[in-house]
Amino acid sequence: MKARTAVIPAAGLGTRFYPITKAVPKELLPIFDVPALQLVMDEAIDAGIDHIVLVSSRAKPGLENYVTPDPAVVSKLRDLGRDDTADRISRIGTDVRVSITYQDNPRGLGHAIGCAQELVGDESFAVLLPDELRGDSSILKLLIDSSDATGSSAIELKRVPMDEVSAYGVVSVAPGASADGPFEITDVVEKPKKEDAPSDLIILGRYVLNAQMFEELANLKPAPNGEFQLTDALLSQSKHTPVLGHLTTTERYDTGTPFGWLTAVIDIALRRNDVGPELRGWLHHRLG
Numbered sequence: 001m002k003a004r005t006a007v008i009p010a011a012g013l014g015t016r017f018y019p020i021t022k023a024v025p026k027e028l029l030p031i032f033d034v035p036a037l038q039l040v041m042d043e044a045i046d047a048g049i050d051h052i053v054l055v056s057s058r059a060k061p062g063l064e065n066y067v068t069p070d071p072a073v074v075s076k077l078r079d080l081g082r083d084d085t086a087d088r089i090s091r092i093g094t095d096v097r098v099s100i101t102y103q104d105n106p107r108g109l110g111h112a113i114g115c116a117q118e119l120v121g122d123e124s125f126a127v128l129l130p131d132e133l134r135g136d137s138s139i140l141k142l143l144i145d146s147s148d149a150t151g152s153s154a155i156e157l158k159r160v161p162m163d164e165v166s167a168y169g170v171v172s173v174a175p176g177a178s179a180d181g182p183f184e185i186t187d188v189v190e191k192p193k194k195e196d197a198p199s200d201l202i203i204l205g206r207y208v209l210n211a212q213m214f215e216e217l218a219n220l221k222p223a224p225n226g227e228f229q230l231t232d233a234l235l236s237q238s239k240h241t242p243v244l245g246h247l248t249t250t251e252r253y254d255t256g257t258p259f260g261w262l263t264a265v266i267d268i269a270l271r272r273n274d275v276g277p278e279l280r281g282w283l284h285h286r287l288g
């Protein structure tokens with residue numbers, strides 16, 4: 001069955017964005033005029049997801065406020081001529097149901113996903129890390145179709161220069177795959193030193209995991225830093241069941257740091273038909 005539920009882990013304190021994240025969850029930082037979280041939810045809905053499980057923290061009530069449907073906001077947006085945004089936010093509560101669970105003590109990505117188990121139920125599910133944005137929903141659709149066809153977990157991969165690998169989970173893959181994949185994962189290391197990395201293939205922030213992954217998560221031992229890592233659960237699953245990796249197919253914006261967020265806002269605004277031409281003209285003038 002195709003994954004219909006998406007888990008969005010959003011309980012982190014966003015310390016890289018202090019002081020603003022004392023008051024505003026980093027997932028709600030604006031990408032020009034909509035929160036990053038809206039773009040992530042749009043991607044999920046466009047890939048066929050009809051249930052979003054937001055793993056939040058009680059210290060971030062703004063997230064719950066944002067996903068609570070408010071007809072007055074939709075109607076005001078329409079008054080302002082922002083029908084596209086109104087259409088998108090009015091899908092919350094109609095095209096997609098949003099459930100919230102809380103991870104008050106952040107203990108790693110594996111732990112966050114485990115918190116969603118009851119709300120996901122016994123079926124495969126997507127995971128979208130909200131500090132990465134995508135140009136469209138194609139990679140998520142690909143992972144959903146792959147997992148549906150095989151019953152396996154399917155994860156997003158990218159080849160990067162070796163100088164970049166140590167910020168990510170890095171995989172080894174079985175020999176014999178074509179250069180474009182899909183790949184069968186044989187090993188996974190979380191944030192290795194460059195010299196210890198098994199390859200130049202990193203894991204990115206879109207996953208479709210089968211329900212069996214919850215057992216792997218429940219049996220996890222904490223990593224040396226005390227966190228329960230999703231990477232360890234992927235490794236453990238790959239030892240007895242195939243885990244498939246697919247090369248990413250779309251633009252990716254990393255909004256996990258202030259500089260990444262700033263460039264994402266500029267890049268995404270430049271691509272928009274409404275504000276793009278004006279911004280391009282302004283930048284040209286400003287830089288010229």
Ligand code: G1P
Pocket residue numbers: 109129132167168169170190202203204205230231
């Ligand atoms: C997480 C995962 C890592 C993955 C990365 C993708 O790390 O643990 O395996 O490569 O997301 O962005 P984080 O960036 O949350 O530290």
